[in-house]
Amino acid sequence: MINPIWLNTFCTLVEVNHFTQTAERLYMTQSGVSQHIKKLEQQVGCALLERHGKTFSLTIHGQNLYQKGRLLLKEWQFLEQQLKDDSSTSGLIKIQSPGSCGLQFYQQLLALQTKHRSLSIDYRFAPNISVEQAIANHQADIGFMTQEPSLGEVSNYKIGTERLLLVTARNINNPTWQTLCDAGFIAHPDGQHHAQLLFSANYPEFEHIDQIKQTGFSNQISLILEPVCLGLGFTVLPATAVSTFNKPELINVHQLANSVNENIYVCYHRNRPLLKRMNTVIELIKTSLDP
CATH class of the missing domain: 3.40.190.10 (Periplasmic binding protein-like II)
Incomplete structure (x- = not known):
């Protein structure tokens, strides 16, 4: 079994990239850090570092050990945390x-x-x-x-579902496929996923959201409907996001023939x-x- 203390020293050295600063962070001597690395290399049976004077680079084995070792250290920390502090309300x-x-x-x-x-x-x-x-x-x-x-x-x-809604500017009452293509799509980080779910159930013409020109993008949930209410395009959002918009009189929320919920x-x-x-x-x- 890999010594967790040596492994922690190794991972810290990789992240700090300096022997002296690693020693300071771990309250050790520089020679102590070097000894931990040497013992770890002996334990795993391969070189972990390639030394270049006062600098170093990781070998392939060193890269693999770091990637997996840092996750293992986190899991040990989580386990220790759970044993010490596992309150339901703190x-x-x-x-x-x-x-x-x-x-x-x-x-x-x-x-x-x-x-x-x-x-x-x-x-x-x-x-x-x-x-x-x-x-x-x-x-x-x-x-x-x-x-x-x-x-x-x-x-x-799965813990529940939420309804997806098509939202356009107030003046659009009949959101045909051509109407949507003419209006353009106001995208957001999950917009493609939402459109795929809703449109594939309601528009035979739909294959991919790229069929419709993108006329805007926002990654702020509270701002996605701002360009929509100005007539710059339409979007698809979960019901909660639509219900919190502070200018509902400027948008039109459409009930399509086939309602769709996202998980x-x-x-x-x-x-x-x-x-x-x-x-x-x-x-x-x-x-x-x-x-």
């Missing part, structure tokens, strides 16, 4: 989701935090692909996604056990969603 929890989910979830989590002041909520809005990467890289404890994740490191299950998944790292506070958050969010 501690830090890092959450990420697309903005459409966050508009609804964040207010509920603030109410939870107000009730339990020792609970710290770190909530960040990000597109689905970024949420998945954050979970895989241990940068978030929980992710809520509107697409099922594909990375092997990410476990998930919402809760995601977490498959090698990390769920802490009690993580389950507290998940159960709270589940109560607000359609089954």
Whole structure:
């Protein structure tokens, strides 16, 4: 079994890229750092560093050990944290989701935090692909996604659904396929996914969103409908995002023949056990969603 102390020294050295600064960070001597690296190389039976005077580079084995070793160290830290501090209503929890989910979830989590002041909520809005990467890289404890994740490191299950809506400027009453092509698409980070779900169920002409010209883009959930209400294009958004727009009189929300709901998944790292506070958050969010 790899010595975790030597592994931590090695990973720290790779990240700091300097023997003296690594020694300072770990409260060691420079010779102590060198000894840890030498012992680790002897234990794994291969060279991890190629030394070039006072600098170094990683061998192929060193690169592989660092990539896997830093994740292993994080998992050990998580396990230690769980054993020491596993309260259902206290501690830090890092959450990420697309903005459409966050508009609804964040207010509920603030109410939870107000009730339990020792609970710290770190909530960040990000597109689905970024949420998945954050979970895989241990940068978030929980992710809520509107697409099922594909990375092997990410476990998930469905916790609810939300309706997708076509939104145009107020003057458009009959959103035919040609009308949409003429109007243009106001894109957003999950816009292609939303359009694919809604249009494939309602427009036989639809194959891909690239069939329609893009006339704008915004990655801020609260601003996506601003160009729509000015007649610069249409978009597709979850119902929560539409309901929070502060100028509803300037848009038209269309009820298409075939209603479409997108699934919402809760995601977490498959090698990390769920802490009690993580389950507290998940159960709270589940109560607000359609089954």
